[in-house]
Amino acid sequence: MSALEHVLTELAEIFGDRISRGEAVREHHAHGEGWQEGCLPGAVIFAESTEEVSAVLKACNEHSVPVVAFGGGTSLEGHVTPSETGISLDLSRMTRILEVNAEDMDCRVEAGVTRHALNAYLRDSGLFFPVDPGGESTLGGMCATRASGTAAVRYGTMRENTLGLTVVLADGRVMRTGGRVRKSATGYDLTRLFVGSEGTLGIITEVQLRLHGQPEAVATAVCQFEKLEDAVNVAVTTMQLGLPVGRMELMDEVQMDACIRYSKMEGYDVLPTMFFEFHGAPAAVKEQVETMESVVDDHNGKGFLWSNNPENRNELWKARHNAFWACLAYRPNHRGLATDAVVPVSALTELITGSKRDIEESGLLAPIVGHVGDGNFHTVILVPPEPDGLERALELDRKIVGRALSLGGACSGEHGIGFGKKEFMEREHGSVALDVMRMMKKSFDPNNILNPGKMLPEVAG
Numbered sequence: 480m481s482a483l484e485h486v487l488t489e490l491a492e493i494f495g496d497r498i499s500r501g502e503a504v505r506e507h508h509a510h511g512e513g514w515q516e517g518c519l520p521g522a523v524i525f526a527e528s529t530e531e532v533s534a535v536l537k538a539c540n541e542h543s544v545p546v547v548a549f550g551g552g553t554s555l556e557g558h559v560t561p562s563e564t565g566i567s568l569d570l571s572r573m574t575r576i577l578e579v580n581a582e583d584m585d586c587r588v589e590a591g592v593t594r595h596a597l598n599a600y601l602r603d604s605g606l607f608f609p610v611d612p613g614g615e616s617t618l619g620g621m622c623a624t625r626a627s628g629t630a631a632v633r634y635g636t637m638r639e640n641t642l643g644l645t646v647v648l649a650d651g652r653v654m655r656t657g658g659r660v661r662k663s664a665t666g667y668d669l670t671r672l673f674v675g676s677e678g679t680l681g682i683i684t685e686v687q688l689r690l691h692g693q694p695e696a697v698a699t700a701v702c703q704f705e706k707l708e709d710a711v712n713v714a715v716t717t718m719q720l721g722l723p724v725g726r727m728e729l730m731d732e733v734q735m736d737a738c739i740r741y742s743k744m745e746g747y748d749v750l751p752t753m754f755f756e757f758h759g760a761p762a763a764v765k766e767q768v769e770t771m772e773s774v775v776d777d778h779n780g781k782g783f784l785w786s787n788n789p790e791n792r793n794e795l796w797k798a799r800h801n802a803f804w805a806c807l808a809y810r811p812n813h814r815g816l817a818t819d820a821v822v823p824v825s826a827l828t829e830l831i832t833g834s835k836r837d838i839e840e841s842g843l844l845a846p847i848v849g850h851v852g853d854g855n856f857h858t859v860i861l862v863p864p865e866p867d868g869l870e871r872a873l874e875l876d877r878k879i880v881g882r883a884l885s886l887g888g889a890c891s892g893e894h895g896i897g898f899g900k901k902e903f904m905e906r907e908h909g910s911v912a913l914d915v916m917r918m919m920k921k922s923f924d925p926n927n928i929l930n931p932g933k934m935l936p937e938v939a940g
């Protein structure tokens with residue numbers, strides 16, 4: 480009997496028909512939303528509690544069977560794609576909201592709760608959770624990728640919003656990290672270690688999160704520019720002035736064209752465009768809008784339009800959140816390869832204008848969209864269906880990442896490493912830091928069962 484069969488036989492009594500070996504279920508769990516390829520998991524197990532996750536890891540560790548945690552499957556760098564046949568451990572049924580402490584503005588949820596479900600639950604409480612990556616991502620997956628999104632410029636990323644975790648270690652032991660306090664000076668910061676660990680050090684089953692008060696007033700504004708450079712400079716100036724924008728996003732003219740078509744956006748030209756959102760008391764929001772209008776004027780912006788109508792706002796941000804799908808629909812027979820470079824905000828204009836030149840020289844179509852207040856932008860490189868299409872797209876990604884690294888930046892601001900960005904780890908972190916990461920991996924997961932082959936490049940030779 481193979482090691483996998485041993486594990487499945489041992490777990491059959493606990494999980495029954497929550498172990499699936501069907502082709503369609505395994506196929507669904509073999510990839511996220513990225514372009515990377517790997518193999519199918521041998522089986523998918525649907526866990527419903529920390530104890531069940533512990534039982535799976537204990538059995539897998541004993542038999543050295545690989546386990547890939549699966550949340551919403553929305554990651555973009557091959558994170559959930561198995562490198563070896565093993566188990567995909569699906570946590571999406573762990574959907575209990577365990578506590579909401581309104582006075583302290585925190586909550587504890589199971590790993591499979593989605594950000595949408597949490598915000599629907601919080602709607603009447605006056606609180607909300609601000610981190611908003613794509614689609615039906617789970618809070619466990621968002622912790623594991625250290626996700627952010629459009630509101631990170633104001634409220635921070637998963638790093639700033641995760642107070643504590645329940646983690647199942649590779650041998651099945653259960654550990655709690657952090658807690659409910661806003662600060663603590665007690666021991667190594669294990670919470671931060673697991674946030675961004677991509678399922679390679681342990682499996683997160685519960686998350687303690689920081690919540691925020693729903694703003695009293697919200698306004699959105701849009702402005703278009705003849706030159707991409709002017710639009711990016713608005714973002715840089717805004718950050719340097721310390722204007723507390725709630726959101727600040729850029730789309731270049733190609734991304735605007737894709738969004739206008741996909742989301743039927745009316746009244747916009749096909750030009751570089753900035754979208755803003757302002758949060759606060761009504762008078763503060765009004766003041767922020769006025770300051771932004773003058774910043775935009777100074778950078779040749781045209782048609783600055785603002786609104787506090789919630790319907791306009793929802794439409795605008797829905798179009799922004801659908802930008803990735805708009806890109807894929809723009810050239811239907813192409814795949815999308817998302818880049819995710821980030822730099823200190825003062826270097827952003829150089830990064831984006833340089834990357835735009837790289838895109839033009841490559842002859843590829845690659846719309847630009849960016850969380851520019853954080854110094855972070857994406858292109859969705861549309862991979863042509865020709866035999867050398869993927870290699871050309873990867874070459875462009877390498878150029879953009881190289882540019883970001885030489886400006887003091889990083890290859891990924893929020894999507895993470897998975898398989899896709901592994902090749903940049905050594906250049907970004909250096910060999911000593913990588914050795915330390917490998918030592919940590921080995922001490923948490925000596926049998927290398929947790930999402931093997933991801934994040935850390937293999938040692939050469």
Ligand SMILES: Cc1cc2nc3c(=O)[nH]c(=O)nc-3n(C[C@H](O)[C@H](O)[C@H](O)COP(=O)(O)OP(=O)(O)OC[C@H]3O[C@@H](n4cnc5c(N)ncnc54)[C@H](O)[C@@H]3O)c2cc1C
Pocket residue numbers: 511512547548549550551552553554555558559570590611612613614615616617618619620621622623624625626627628629677678679681682683684800803804893894930
């Ligand atoms: C259209 C679109 C837009 C996006 N926009 C953004 C964006 O703005 N910002 C951003 O940050 N990301 C964005 N993403 C990427 C993606 O949504 C995030 O990476 C998200 O955090 C992944 O969550 P998930 O639940 O889908 O995780 P999965 O894809 O299921 O898993 C991601 C990784 O985490 C591990 N994992 C999952 N759950 C756990 C767990 N409980 N314990 C331990 N490890 C676990 C998996 O093994 C895998 O390595 C976008 C994706 C798409 C498709």
